[in-house]
Amino acid sequence: MNIPPLAALEALDALERAGTLRAAAGAVNLSQSAVSHKLKALEARLGFALTETRGRGIVLTGEARRYVAAVRPALALLRDAHRGVGATRGALDVAVSSGLAATWLAPRLRRFLNLYPEISLTLTSLASGEEVPDCDLWISFTETPPKTAELLLAVAFFPVCSPDFLYDAGGLTPDDLSADMLMHLDDRSDWARWLQVAGPAWAPRGGGLRFTGLLAMYAAAEAGLGICLGDSLTCARSLSSGRLVRPFEEEMPAPAGYWITPPPGGLTAPAAAFAAWIKQEMAG
Numbered sequence: 001m002n003i004p005p006l007a008a009l010e011a012l013d014a015l016e017r018a019g020t021l022r023a024a025a026g027a028v029n030l031s032q033s034a035v036s037h038k039l040k041a042l043e044a045r046l047g048f049a050l051t052e053t054r055g056r057g058i059v060l061t062g063e064a065r066r067y068v069a070a071v072r073p074a075l076a077l078l079r080d081a082h083r084g085v086g087a088t089r090g091a092l093d094v095a096v097s098s099g100l101a102a103t104w105l106a107p108r109l110r111r112f113l114n115l116y117p118e119i120s121l122t123l124t125s126l127a128s129g130e131e132v133p134d135c136d137l138w139i140s141f142t143e144t145p146p147k148t149a150e151l152l153l154a155v156a157f158f159p160v161c162s163p164d165f166l167y168d169a170g171g172l173t174p175d176d177l178s179a180d181m182l183m184h185l186d187d188r189s190d191w192a193r194w195l196q197v198a199g200p201a202w203a204p205r206g207g208g209l210r211f212t213g214l215l216a217m218y219a220a221a222e223a224g225l226g227i228c229l230g231d232s233l234t235c236a237r238s239l240s241s242g243r244l245v246r247p248f249e250e251e252m253p254a255p256a257g258y259w260i261t262p263p264p265g266g267l268t269a270p271a272a273a274f275a276a277w278i279k280q281e282m283a284g
């Protein structure tokens with residue numbers, strides 16, 4: 001037997017829920033005569049009576065009620081699928097910290113676009129301290145998130161360098177480090193905190209390269225200019241490819257974390273889909 005038309009099944013489901021032909025017609029936005037016509041056609045296709053007269057109205061037969069109970073879960077799934085397809089279309093503007101956007105997010109975007117081909121995505125990379133533009137979603141690496149932000153991931157910092165740098169140094173322990181080996185992001189407090197965790201009784205007060213951008217610092221580390229601090233997200237591809245290595249196991253909790261912030265009006269459907277997707281990516 002072929003599957004009956006969806007509109008006829010919707011009409012039957014509406015009649016069972018509403019109890020009267022008039023209310024069922026209103027629920028499916030059809031006239032009463034149109035609903036009656038669909039029910040008669042469905043009855044002919046199924047081969048059993050769907051309704052019986054009771055007083056001035058009609059009610060479903062016992063067999064019809066059993067049939068509705070059997071098909072209702074499938075109807076619910078179809079409704080959810082239909083809503084999902086329509087809801088995840090349209091424009092989506094996402095603002096992301098530049099380091100995360102380039103090193104971790106961009107290589108994974110194809111997965112999102114394959115899942116939601118009807119979403120038109122604009123990705124804005126933000127440097128540290130740059131003003132956040134109007135957008136549907138903001139992903140930042142910060143110590144002071146907005147009140148409406150949700151934590152995506154807390155990370156730890158650990159030293160990374162090129163394999164050649166480690167080889168040329170003849171192997172390293174934390175006690176072997178010197179100020180001129182260290183590369184810093186924004187200021188020199190990062191290494192001072194890590195050295196407290198690792199144990200050497202000194203703190204860098206000068207020397208070493210200082211960068212204001214994460215990508216330039218990682219490029220310098222891959223080129224063998226020194227050792228910098230990275231995290232499991234932004235260093236993931238360089239570590240997996242062998243361009244960077246971890247000379248020490250010691251790590252420290254980062255004072256900042258990756259946060260996701262909706263706009264004042266809340267998330268649009270495409271933004272909610274992106275938020276759910278990136279949470280899953282970071283968790284996996």
